[in-house]
Amino acid sequence: MSIYHVGILVGSLRKASFNKKIAQFILEQEESKFGYRLIDISELPLYNQDFDDEGNPPASYTRFRQELASLDAVLFITAEYNRSVPAVLKNAIDVGSRPYGKNKWDGKPAAILSSSTGVYGGFGANHHLRQSLVFVNLLTMQQPEAYLGDITTCIGTDGTVESQKTKDFLRSFKNAFEQWAERIIHTKGQD
Amino acid sequence: MSIYHVGILVGSLRKASFNKKIAQFILEQEESKFGYRLIDISELPLYNQDFDDEGNPPASYTRFRQELASLDAVLFITAEYNRSVPAVLKNAIDVGSRPYGKNKWDGKPAAILSSSTGVYGGFGANHHLRQSLVFVNLLTMQQPEAYLGDITTCIGTDGTVESQKTKDFLRSFKNAFEQWAERIIHTKGQD
Amino acid sequence: MSIYHVGILVGSLRKASFNKKIAQFILEQEESKFGYRLIDISELPLYNQDFDDEGNPPASYTRFRQELASLDAVLFITAEYNRSVPAVLKNAIDVGSRPYGKNKWDGKPAAILSSSTGVYGGFGANHHLRQSLVFVNLLTMQQPEAYLGDITTCIGTDGTVESQKTKDFLRSFKNAFEQWAERIIHTKGQD
């Protein structure tokens, strides 16, 4: 039985998204102290501060914020659009950080995996996301960085992660993330 | 009568948005060779590649892309959320850049003005946006950079730009942008 | 008596550097579990991999690397040059990260304070430095961010930090850094 709850946020809405398949691989790993679940960010309207100022946020905002509050850690698995973070994921960051003074990300451990069909592995999205995570105080793992390039070659025709090298990398990344998350969680009272 | 059509995209959805007020100031300047109009980006659903792959994009995408095609230049006026570009603006960049091979931004002159209620003037949003503009090949003015900090102090109680210093800066920024845009437009056949 | 050794690296070579004065303020605080000392980076020749490949690095490289090895944590106090990290500090990062496989920064806690005479407080230098620290695996504090703008107004004619607001900020920043550093140091065996 899992002790720690990790939310996975996927930065791509495409049904057959490669990033969703990577998320699926993480979800299917043997259970450990860390239990993973997908957090749906597809239905969040574009952030508008009026929603919060008028005290009448969309129901999807409220559900999402409650879900974030219940998490111990956050894992981002994201595509890159135009050398930066896809709007769907940036929107989730913005919604979760508000209303002012009620930032739901604050102090949780996090990690980022970016991918692309090209060779650069979403480097631009990865580091732009890191800059936002500084502000919302998600304590992001530094190493290993995770840029999965040529992602189409890692996924088989059945839609699962096929390449052994990719499987090994994902498992070691997950393992490193859990060690990082434990360090942060265990010392939480100390800041 | 204006010869060149400039679209203004505002990176904030708030009704009383400071950035909308700055845009309004630009719109109200005496007409020149450059005619400005607001491009509505509030109704674009979060970008999902399936829309394009299935050949059935939302009507708002089609209208927006047609509108972009008619522009000679683009002016971004944006807030900063969490040290980066608000999702509403990143989404517009993404929608306008697609479907693959039909990037509507390609080769147009552009400029960025960022603002914030704090002192840093949206520096993070400004430069993250610049990185995306490299990829979509919007030819972005380098100088003057435009970071408007403490934006609340520049706007009067009637909702218009009040500070003379800000008015002067906005006019000189607009002027520099138009000179940059002319250089790009006049040499367009040459690349 | 201090238990933890913190090295301060200053990103400015000017004799009357404001950043040196901020460093001096940190050095003069009452001793705690954390003992601070300045690390001289002014004499390091521009990094050239040949030095290491030929097994004959400058004596200043060797001394600097030994000094880094003895540190428990690192504090960067830096100016911004041309919207990024001053070469003197980037050079120190590069020298300390090499030769390949002997990265001296690896796993240590770190924090960044940037400053500028203008209002933006070295935002560009701060976040560019963060990107390098991801790679060398310095575990960098996220919050509070520290951008000191208008730095000339914070320093008195005698060259010491004068503004009470700045003093208070520096003390609370130092305090937050020490709490962060303790969390990292105490859980070091756990990764």
Add this chain to the structure above:
Amino acid sequence: MSIYHVGILVGSLRKASFNKKIAQFILEQEESKFGYRLIDISELPLYNQDFDDEGNPPASYTRFRQELASLDAVLFITAEYNRSVPAVLKNAIDVGSRPYGKNKWDGKPAAILSSSTGVYGGFGANHHLRQSLVFVNLLTMQQPEAYLGDITTCIGTDGTVESQKTKDFLRSFKNAFEQWAERIIHTKGQD
């Protein structure tokens, strides 16, 4: 006979630097309206504002600044160190931008080619450099971006660019840069 003078600045000091070999390839192309030459940046001491404030800059600074003044355009060919710009190149940017008010880069056309032995092609260095070029007002080509990954496989045992794909890319990049540079140079009086 060349009409336009382009300076190439290489961001690596290693004798057998891959980036120097790419620069060499550019230098060996058939002469056109654009004549290229290497600008030596290896001897510039780390930038210290005191040099300029005291009116006594190193001779290497003065020579370098004079050389920049004679250029019509600038081409950067750079390695990436620790996800950012090598200190040697950042230093050259800083020296060329000073003393205050005498920025030698101002208004010239520029382009960036980054490379790495890994697959990411110096993406981090490329975009960090772009941010500095905004400030010094080098008018940087947006497309094509040039990230040369796996650079070791592009260079032959004789130290010249060997891969036909790389040669073709470098020629088309050079061609695009020259078209961009002409657009900027021809409209120079117009801003």
